[in-house]
Amino acid sequence: MFNKKIIRSVFISLSVLQAVSVFGADKQDRDQVASASINENKSTNSLWYKQAAQGFDQSLVLGNGRLGAMVFGDADEERIVLNEESVWSGSVAENNISGGYKNLAEIRRLLGEEKFSEAKKLMGQSFKAKNAPKYAKSISAFGRYQVLGNLHLKFLAKKNQVSKYRRELDLSSALASVKYQVGKTKYTREHFVSKVDEVFVSRFSGPVSFSIQLDRPERFKTTAVNERELLMTGSLNDGFGKDGLTYAARLRVVAPGASIKVDGNKLIVESKDEVLLLVAAATDYRGIAGRQLVDPLAATTSDLDKAEKKSFVNLRKAQKADHEKFYNRVSLDLDKTKISDLATDERLAAYRKGTADPSLAALFANMGRYLLISSSRPGGLPANLQGIWAEELHTMWNGDYHFNINTQMNYWPALTCNLVEMQEPMNNFIASLVEPGSKTAKAYYDSPGWIAHRLTNVWGYTAPAGMDIGGPAWLCEHLWEQYAFTKDKKFLAEVYPIMKGSVDFYLHNLWEEPENKWLVTGPSASPENGFLLPGKKKGGSGICAGPTIDMQQLRELFGNTIRAAKVLGIDKDLQGELLEKRARLAPNQIAPDGVLQEWLKPYIEREPTHRHCSPLYGLYPYYEITPDGTPKMAEAARKLLERRGMGQSTGWSNAWRINLWARMNDAQKSWDFVKRMIMDNCFDNMLSLFRPLKNGKGKKLFQIEANFGFTSGFVEMLMQSQPDSGAIDAEPVIRVLPALPKEWPNGKVTGLLARGGFEVDIEWKDGKLVECKISSLNGNPCKVRYGSKTQIVKLKAGKVKKLSASDF
Known part of the structure; x- marks a missing residue:
C-alpha cells in the first residue's frame, strides 16, 4: 500500500534504530542487572x-x-x-475525493466574515470521503479491530x-x-x-x-x-x-x-x-x-x-x-x-466508601506502565483505543486511532516512565501516514506535505472524518519529545523529514484572517466543542478559523522544527520562514471574563463543561503556558479549567485534567481527579471505564487511554521537566514534587526519565523532600527546582547527584 521509496528512510531505519535501547550499551547493562525486587510491593504491583x-x-x-x-x-x-x-x-481502499480545494478560498472568506453556517454547508460539499468509518454494526472498508x-x-x-x-x-x-x-x-x-x-x-x-x-x-x-x-x-x-x-x-x-x-x-x-x-x-x-x-x-x-x-x-x-x-x-x-x-x-x-488507600493510586499508575509494555512493542502496531484487548467484533469506536487526543494519550507515559522503546510503534505508525497523507493533502488542499484528519485505521485512512486538522502537529510532538528526553541525534535525523512534511502542509494552508491579519488555520475545529453563532441563542458551529489549540500546536511544531534543524545543521531558509510565520500565528487570548479563549473571538461556548480541554493544549502536553513563565495566561487557563468543572466526565478527560492541574502546581485539584478516576473510571481489573456507571448500572464501555493518562498524571504530580516557557531556546527544568497532595505524605519513585537525558529518583516523608537523585545519561547540565528554589546541576554522563531539601 505505502510507497517504500517515499518513506523508507524515515520508516525502515526507525525499526532498526529502536531495536536497541536509545541509551546504548550502558542502558542495556542497567536493564540486565535491574533487581527483580524493585517492584516487589504487592499492594502497588499486584491485582488479586x-x-x-x-x-x-x-x-x-x-x-x-x-x-x-x-x-x-x-x-x-x-x-x-x-x-x-x-x-x-476492512481493507486498503481509495478514500479521497479530489477537488475540495477549489472551494477553500470561498470557505475561508465565509469564515473570515463569520458566516459559519454557509461555510459549513460548502464544506459538506467539498470534504466528502469514500469508505468513511462507520460505528454501527455495519461493515465498511474502514473496518474495525x-x-x-x-x-x-x-x-x-x-x-x-x-x-x-x-x-x-x-x-x-x-x-x-x-x-x-x-x-x-x-x-x-x-x-x-x-x-x-x-x-x-x-x-x-x-x-x-x-x-x-x-x-x-x-x-x-x-x-x-x-x-x-x-x-x-x-x-x-x-x-x-x-x-x-x-x-x-x-x-x-x-x-x-x-x-x-x-x-x-x-x-x-x-x-x-x-x-x-x-x-x-x-x-x-x-x-x-x-x-x-x-x-x-x-x-x-x-x-x-x-x-x-x-x-x-x-x-x-x-x-x-x-x-x-x-x-x-x-x-x-x-x-x-x-x-x-x-x-x-x-x-x-x-x-x-471513603477509606484512605494511597497505594491504590500507585497501583493504578503501575497498571498503566504494565499495559503499555503489554500492548506496544517494537516492530508492532501502536496501542489502539483498547490497547490490544477486545472480546467483541464491534469494538467501541472501531478500536481505531483518534488524533484529537486519544492515540497521543496512549503514549503520554512512554517517556517519563522510561519506556522509550514502547513508543517505537507509534513513531512507525506516524511515518506510515506520510504517503497516504500526501495524497490527501493534494486531493483536498492542493497542498504539499501530508495531512491526516481526526482518525485513522491500520489501512492508511487519512481522508476527512472530522475537521480538527491539528492532529499531525500533535503527532509530530511525540517525535520531537523523544529527542528532548533522550538527546538522540540519529533518531532526530530519522524523524525530521516527517516533521518537515507536516510543516510543509501547514505553511501552505495558513491564511490571513481579515481583522488582525494573524495567520490562522481553517477550516478547522476545536475538538470537540462548539460555540453559539453570533447573535443566536440556539444552534451553533464547531467549524471555525484558527482555534486556539491549532495555534498552540503550530507554535510548538514550528518551534520544534526550528530546533531540530539547528541541531542537525540544515534548512536555514526554512528556519527563517518558520520563525517569521510563527510570530504571526494568532496568539493565546484572554476573554473579557478572564478565561483563556477557545476561538479567535470570545464566542459563547455551546458546552462550558465540555470533556475536551482543547485550548489548554498549551498547558499540557505543550508548555507555552506555565505559572512561572506566563502567570497571567496561566491564571486564564486556571479559570477555564474551573469552568470545565468536576462533572461526570469520561475517563480520558479526567486523566487529562490530572495532568493539567499538575502543570498548574495545584496538588489538591490534581488529587481530586485522581480520586475521581478511581471512584468513577476504574473497573475491578484496573482497566479504565469510559463513562461512569449510574448507580452501578449502564453499559460498561472500555477505552484504554485513560489508564495511560492517569499514569502520566501521577508522574507529573511528582516530577516534571518542561521548560518555563515555549520559547525556542528555553531549556528544561526538573521540578521535584511540584504537585504533591497531602493525601500522599510519604512515598518513593525511582527511574523516571526527564527531558535532557536524566533519570530521577525521589523520596519524601511527611510531605517534605528527603532525597532527589539525578543520574545523567548524556552529560548535559540541568536545572533542578524544589519549591521556589532552583539548583544548577552539572554532571558527566553516568554520574549521579543527590540533593536533599536543605540543598534548596
Missing part, C-alpha cells in the same frame, strides 16, 4: 481476587505487544479471550467444592495465576504471553481432565489437526463483501504421558501430571510499509515448534526477564494502609 471474573471488566489482562489474553479463571469452565493486534476487518477468538476449557471433574481460591495478576512479572483447592487437592494454573517466544502459555497442575475448544463469534473454522493440536482459521470481511485479512490461531498440548483424544473440533485431555498449552496466532496483515507478508499457517507452526523445544521453566524465565527489563526501570510507591492488602475489588469498594 477471591473469585473468578464475571466479565471482561474483572479479567486478568496479559500481552506481549502483539498477542493478548484475558483470563477469567473459572474453576469449572474457563474462558480465555485471545487477541492479536492486526485482527482488523476485532477479537481473535476464545479458548474454552471445560473441566470434566466438577469442582463445586472449591476452597482457598485466589486469582492474581503480578504486574512486575506479567504472570496471571489461579489457585484453588478441591478437598485436599491443590490446583494451580499459570498464564503468560511471551514476547521472546511469541506464544501464549498456560500450565495446569495435575491431575487434570478437561476439554479444549477454540471459537470466535463469526467467520471461523476450527479443526483438530491431530490429537495434540487445534487450528482455528478464517478471513474477515474486507468491507466490499469479500474475504479480507486472514488469520490463524493454533493451539498445541504438551503433556507427555497424558491421554489426549479428538472429539470433533475439540480435544479431551486427561493427565495425572501437569499439562502445558501453547497458543500461537498470526495474520497476513501488511498494511504498513516495510511490514513483511506473513503466512499465518506457517508462522504459527514455526512459533509452536520453537516454543515446544523449551521447558515451561525456560519459557517463563525468558518471558519474565524480558518483561522485568522494562517494568523494573521505574518504581512507583505510596503508603500502605489497613485496606491495602485486601483483594483488589474489595480495596476499590472500601476506597469508594
Whole structure:
C-alpha cells in the first residue's frame, strides 16, 4: 500500500534504530542487572481476587505487544479471550475525493466574515470521503479491530467444592495465576504471553481432565489437526463483501504421558501430571510499509515448534526477564494502609466508601506502565483505543486511532516512565501516514506535505472524518519529545523529514484572517466543542478559523522544527520562514471574563463543561503556558479549567485534567481527579471505564487511554521537566514534587526519565523532600527546582547527584 521509496528512510531505519535501547550499551547493562525486587510491593504491583471474573471488566489482562489474553479463571469452565493486534476487518481502499480545494478560498472568506453556517454547508460539499468509518454494526472498508477468538476449557471433574481460591495478576512479572483447592487437592494454573517466544502459555497442575475448544463469534473454522493440536482459521470481511485479512490461531498440548483424544473440533485431555498449552496466532496483515507478508499457517507452526523445544521453566524465565527489563526501570510507591492488602475489588469498594488507600493510586499508575509494555512493542502496531484487548467484533469506536487526543494519550507515559522503546510503534505508525497523507493533502488542499484528519485505521485512512486538522502537529510532538528526553541525534535525523512534511502542509494552508491579519488555520475545529453563532441563542458551529489549540500546536511544531534543524545543521531558509510565520500565528487570548479563549473571538461556548480541554493544549502536553513563565495566561487557563468543572466526565478527560492541574502546581485539584478516576473510571481489573456507571448500572464501555493518562498524571504530580516557557531556546527544568497532595505524605519513585537525558529518583516523608537523585545519561547540565528554589546541576554522563531539601 505505502510507497517504500517515499518513506523508507524515515520508516525502515526507525525499526532498526529502536531495536536497541536509545541509551546504548550502558542502558542495556542497567536493564540486565535491574533487581527483580524493585517492584516487589504487592499492594502497588499486584491485582488479586477471591473469585473468578464475571466479565471482561474483572479479567486478568496479559500481552506481549502483539498477542493478548484475558483470563477469567473459572474453576469449572474457563474462558480465555485471545487477541492479536492486526485482527482488523476492512481493507486498503481509495478514500479521497479530489477537488475540495477549489472551494477553500470561498470557505475561508465565509469564515473570515463569520458566516459559519454557509461555510459549513460548502464544506459538506467539498470534504466528502469514500469508505468513511462507520460505528454501527455495519461493515465498511474502514473496518474495525476485532477479537481473535476464545479458548474454552471445560473441566470434566466438577469442582463445586472449591476452597482457598485466589486469582492474581503480578504486574512486575506479567504472570496471571489461579489457585484453588478441591478437598485436599491443590490446583494451580499459570498464564503468560511471551514476547521472546511469541506464544501464549498456560500450565495446569495435575491431575487434570478437561476439554479444549477454540471459537470466535463469526467467520471461523476450527479443526483438530491431530490429537495434540487445534487450528482455528478464517478471513474477515474486507468491507466490499469479500474475504479480507486472514488469520490463524493454533493451539498445541504438551503433556507427555497424558491421554489426549479428538472429539470433533475439540480435544479431551486427561493427565495425572501437569499439562502445558501453547497458543500461537498470526495474520497476513501488511498494511504498513516495510511490514513483511506473513503466512499465518506457517508462522504459527514455526512459533509452536520453537516454543515446544523449551521447558515451561525456560519459557517463563525468558518471558519474565524480558518483561522485568522494562517494568523494573521505574518504581512507583505510596503508603500502605489497613485496606491495602485486601483483594483488589474489595480495596476499590472500601476506597469508594471513603477509606484512605494511597497505594491504590500507585497501583493504578503501575497498571498503566504494565499495559503499555503489554500492548506496544517494537516492530508492532501502536496501542489502539483498547490497547490490544477486545472480546467483541464491534469494538467501541472501531478500536481505531483518534488524533484529537486519544492515540497521543496512549503514549503520554512512554517517556517519563522510561519506556522509550514502547513508543517505537507509534513513531512507525506516524511515518506510515506520510504517503497516504500526501495524497490527501493534494486531493483536498492542493497542498504539499501530508495531512491526516481526526482518525485513522491500520489501512492508511487519512481522508476527512472530522475537521480538527491539528492532529499531525500533535503527532509530530511525540517525535520531537523523544529527542528532548533522550538527546538522540540519529533518531532526530530519522524523524525530521516527517516533521518537515507536516510543516510543509501547514505553511501552505495558513491564511490571513481579515481583522488582525494573524495567520490562522481553517477550516478547522476545536475538538470537540462548539460555540453559539453570533447573535443566536440556539444552534451553533464547531467549524471555525484558527482555534486556539491549532495555534498552540503550530507554535510548538514550528518551534520544534526550528530546533531540530539547528541541531542537525540544515534548512536555514526554512528556519527563517518558520520563525517569521510563527510570530504571526494568532496568539493565546484572554476573554473579557478572564478565561483563556477557545476561538479567535470570545464566542459563547455551546458546552462550558465540555470533556475536551482543547485550548489548554498549551498547558499540557505543550508548555507555552506555565505559572512561572506566563502567570497571567496561566491564571486564564486556571479559570477555564474551573469552568470545565468536576462533572461526570469520561475517563480520558479526567486523566487529562490530572495532568493539567499538575502543570498548574495545584496538588489538591490534581488529587481530586485522581480520586475521581478511581471512584468513577476504574473497573475491578484496573482497566479504565469510559463513562461512569449510574448507580452501578449502564453499559460498561472500555477505552484504554485513560489508564495511560492517569499514569502520566501521577508522574507529573511528582516530577516534571518542561521548560518555563515555549520559547525556542528555553531549556528544561526538573521540578521535584511540584504537585504533591497531602493525601500522599510519604512515598518513593525511582527511574523516571526527564527531558535532557536524566533519570530521577525521589523520596519524601511527611510531605517534605528527603532525597532527589539525578543520574545523567548524556552529560548535559540541568536545572533542578524544589519549591521556589532552583539548583544548577552539572554532571558527566553516568554520574549521579543527590540533593536533599536543605540543598534548596
